[in-house]
Amino acid sequence: xxxxxxxxxxxxxxxxxxxxxxxxxxxxxxxxxxxxxxxxxxxxxxxxxxxxxxxxxxxxxxxxxxxxxxxxxxxxxxxxxxxxxxxxxxxxxxxxxxxxxxxxxxxxxxxxxxxxxxxxxxxxxxxxxxxxxxxxxxxxxxxxxxxxxxxxxxxxxxxxxxxxxxxxxxxxxxxxxxxxxxxxxxxxxxxxxxxxxxxxxxxxxxxxxxxxxxxxxxxxxxxxxxxxxxxxxxxxxxxxxxxxxxxxxxxxxxxxxxxxxxxxxxxxxxxxxx
Amino acid sequence: xxxxxxxxxxxxxxxxxxxxxxxxxxxxxxxxxxxxxxxxxxxxxxxxxxxxxxxxxxxxxxxxxxxxxxxxxxxxxxxxxxxxxxxxxxxxxxxxxxxxxxxxxxxxxxxxxxxxxxxxxxxxxxxxxxxxxxxxxxxxxxxxxxxxxxxxxxxxxxxxxxxxxxxxxxxxxxxxxxxxxxxxxxxxxxxxxxxxxxxxxxxxxxxxxxxxxxxxxxxxxxxxxxxxxxxxxxxxxxxxxxxxxxxxxxxxxxxxxxxxxxxxxxxxxxxxxxxxxxxxxxxxxx
Numbered sequence: 001x002x003x004x005x006x007x008x009x010x011x012x013x014x015x016x017x018x019x020x021x022x023x024x025x026x027x028x029x030x031x032x033x034x035x036x037x038x039x040x041x042x043x044x045x046x047x048x049x050x051x052x053x054x055x056x057x058x059x060x061x062x063x064x065x066x067x068x069x070x071x072x073x074x075x076x077x078x079x080x081x082x083x084x085x086x087x088x089x090x091x092x093x094x095x096x097x098x099x100x101x102x103x104x105x106x107x108x109x110x111x112x113x114x115x116x117x118x119x120x121x122x123x124x125x126x127x128x129x130x131x132x133x134x135x136x137x138x139x140x141x142x143x144x145x146x147x148x149x150x151x152x153x154x155x156x157x158x159x160x161x162x163x164x165x166x167x168x169x170x171x172x173x174x175x176x177x178x179x180x181x182x183x184x185x186x187x188x189x190x191x192x193x194x195x196x197x198x199x200x201x202x203x204x205x206x207x208x209x210x211x212x213x214x215x216x217x218x219x220x221x222x223x224x225x226x227x228x229x230x231x232x233x234x235x236x237x238x239x240x241x242x243x244x245x246x247x248x249x250x251x252x253x254x255x256x257x258x259x260x261x262x263x264x265x266x267x268x269x270x271x272x273x274x
Numbered sequence: 275x276x277x278x279x280x281x282x283x284x285x286x287x288x289x290x291x292x293x294x295x296x297x298x299x300x301x302x303x304x305x306x307x308x309x310x311x312x313x314x315x316x317x318x319x320x321x322x323x324x325x326x327x328x329x330x331x332x333x334x335x336x337x338x339x340x341x342x343x344x345x346x347x348x349x350x351x352x353x354x355x356x357x358x359x360x361x362x363x364x365x366x367x368x369x370x371x372x373x374x375x376x377x378x379x380x381x382x383x384x385x386x387x388x389x390x391x392x393x394x395x396x397x398x399x400x401x402x403x404x405x406x407x408x409x410x411x412x413x414x415x416x417x418x419x420x421x422x423x424x425x426x427x428x429x430x431x432x433x434x435x436x437x438x439x440x441x442x443x444x445x446x447x448x449x450x451x452x453x454x455x456x457x458x459x460x461x462x463x464x465x466x467x468x469x470x471x472x473x474x475x476x477x478x479x480x481x482x483x484x485x486x487x488x489x490x491x492x493x494x495x496x497x498x499x500x501x502x503x504x505x506x507x508x509x510x511x512x513x514x515x516x517x518x519x520x521x522x523x524x525x526x527x528x529x530x531x532x533x534x535x536x537x538x539x540x541x542x543x544x545x546x547x548x549x550x551x552x553x554x555x556x557x558x559x560x
Binding site for chain 2: 075083235
């Protein structure tokens with residue numbers, strides 16, 4: 001670890017966290033004007049946020065939308081990943097090309113095209129269409145994540161289970177899934193995060209549903225007010241809590257499992273030693 | 275047991291066919307329709323009017339070119355910034371690497387609108403940059419040209435996409451045999467030569483993946499130029515949005531969207547080919 005590497009990493013971290021730090025600083029700044037030099041410390045903006053029912057309603061809506069997106073994109077991604085690592089070459093290439101579409105096509109174009117379809121078929125836009133569209137944008141990420149872990153698994157474990165008479169379902173349930181559980185819970189987190197972070201899809205497909213990002217965007221167009229800072233900081237902290245809790249919960253379960261049943265997960269390591 | 279698992283992808287395939295492919299097909303069909311502006315209705319049929327309007331105008335091809343340029347610029351700048359960061363991450367002790375991954379990816383958790391908003395606080399007239407410049411007495415009056423300019427747009431796009439590029443380069447560099455660059459140095463190559471002849475060619479798959487992701491994400495971003503670019507923030511995507519939403523000219527919106535998609539796909543393919551052809555050291559398998 002030389003000095004130049006430390007300096008580069010410090011600079012990169014400073015750049016990546018600069019906007020977030022500025023937001024946080026202004027959320028405690030005792031002035032309506034967001035300008036340097038700073039005027040003093042206050043919690044007024046957090047107090048006015050606590051009284052703002054519109055923002056709170058928006059956050060609850062965003063959170064409720066994000067949950068099904070997380071679950072659906074993890075489940076679809078798991079199915080896609082299982083096929084991606086085991087199917088024939090032609091199926092794999094076709095599936096990969098299909099998955100690249102929502103990633104490479106600009107979100108604006110995709111959402112406008114989806115809006116046209118909904119309008120032509122006379123379907124209403126609302127929470128359901130928003131959840132579906134956000135899931136479509138999230139699945140390339142979740143599938144790639146789960147597939148990358150699946151591809152690294154030791155296939156001999158599954159083969160051994162099948163040789164010993166396990167049905168495909170039991171083999172998946174007892175051998176494959178425990179090994180990829182962290183990747184599936186990470187995929188869920190990615191779905192939730194992408195949903196919470198989204199603005200573009202909401203602009204086209206939310207209908208009358210008002211997630212937080214849409215409320216913020218409309219406030220933002222009118223004026224910059226400091227309780228927006230307080231809210232952005234709160235959203236960031238809440239998002240971080242969601243991530244830490246889901247990841248932490250997954251890890252905790254893994255640890256508990258290892259304690260109660262020490263033999264099954266350590267099979268891979270003993271085999272490697274042998 | 276391998277073939278049976280392809281069935282598990284069926285729900286995903288159905289969702290993607292219905293939610294991504296079908297809409298794009300409909301988009302292509304509508305691009306040949308026309309609009310009856312008196313009745314405010316779409317008229318199905320086969321005409322090339324909207325395509326002529328898109329390709330015959332001088333505005334739309336320029337805007338498409340601008341999207342492509344924005345994508346190339348962002349990909350190039352994130353690669354320039356991402357390589358030093360990725361190569362420094364390599365030197366971290368192992369247990370710090372998982373921490374570094376969290377530090378690198380966390381800014382992505384902030385919403386699109388949050389990041390744009392934060393950059394306005396940094397670059398604005400009373401923002402951090404101007405505050406610093408004035409505090410150091412480098413300028414007398416705040417610089418007004420930073421925010422609402424192409425500089426602000428590209429800076430914010432580089433910020434948004436840097437984690438993707440760094441991650442792709444980092445993964446590729448971890449697979450690299452570090453002794454190769456050291457050997458080049460021992461044999462008298464300068465640091466830059468060793469990088470250009472050994473590290474760069476051997477990490478080109480990572481560079482290619484990162485560049486494609488960054489290109490697609492930055493060329494396909496409407497909100498960042500819209501909120502930070504000021505008068506320079508006009509994009510092909512904003513025109514598509516306008517034609518679709520305000521003007522109710524769905525056929526022209528569709529034709530422009532498809533022309534943009536075509537230009538982006540061709541440019542991305544050329545970019546990938548150029549990167550994968552980077553010559554230099556011969557790949558050595560350990």
